[in-house]
Amino acid sequence: MSPAHVFEPTYEAVKRRLMTGVWPAGARIEAARVADELGVSLTPVRDSLFRLDGERMVDFRPGEGFHVHRLTETEFRDLLELHQVLLLAAIAAAPNAAAAPVSADQPYPDRIADLFLAIAERTSNGEIVASIAAIGDRLQFSRHFDAAILGDVESEYRRIETAVADAEPQAAVRNLLLGYHERRAHEAARFARMLGAHQGGQA
Template sequence: MSPAHVLEPTYERLKQSLLNGVWAQETRLEAQRLAEDFGVSMTPVRDCLNRLVGEGLVEFRPGEGYRVPRMTEKGLRDMLELSGVLIVEAIQSGTPQPTPKPKKPRLSGYAERVSAVLLELAGWSHNAAFSAAIARVNEHLHLLRTVETGLLPDGYTEIENIAELAFSHSTELSSAVFDFHQVRRIRTAELIELLETR
């Protein structure tokens, strides 16, 4: 195992590169080349790639090595369904948290705002597994969310509406979260096409 002072920065850099779509889907991730690019030995790069395989952000194919996974229509529908079910369950079974009044997001973009709002709602369940699952789903959907407003220009309005409903503890919150996910599930083919042509 690599020392933490090398492993963690390498892991974070690899993960952020994947989340931000630095490499196209199905790109082969060569440990030697990554090690050279990152200025580290191959051992921490391999350790990080294996960790990312465990998180589902990298695939390992015997005889081929590591690759950036391809998001499929079914995979996207499944992720959206999981996210919607978990968030609605967290809202319905949990205790609303004292949610600060929504203000203009200081986050770097739409994808980060969606992740933050959904993760906050997952926290209502007081169930660490819910929060961990939503965090993982958010990671898998991050790249898609960076481009989805090209197809769904009301995305910002939708997520800010959800944040407002959470602040007011509205009974319409579950329905708004369901609708947010359903709109995207209906348009998975278009979203996948948008992702592939970015």
């Protein structure tokens, strides 16, 4: 295993590329090329890819190497469902707590990810926080297509952000979160098609 001071930034850099769609779905990841681009040896890159394989963001096939995981329609629906369950558990556990503010100086996919993480962190339950973060990482690239598929997502984001920041009644926040996930589940097939058709490079 690589030293932590080398492994962690390498892992975060590789994961960020996956979360922003630098590589197309199913593409083979050339570990040696990534190592050159990041200015590190091959070992921390391979260690990072094996960890990401365990997190189901990368697929390792013996004799074929590492490939970007292709998110199917079924997986997308399943991830949305679990994400929803965990967020609803988070607001039930801390119904009157206000979430930490989210920086506005970020693109929409990062803001919505941070907002959901802030909701989770209200609970002080480390398992809920870690689970929502992990699912969010796997869904992150799909969020780059929200506006193209769903239209105005900024107003939806602001409604959720305001409800959470103002500690509105649990039922109101719950309904907003249900609506958020239902909209995306309804368009799961389109999300899967667009994710599969992406040719690489940030969306």
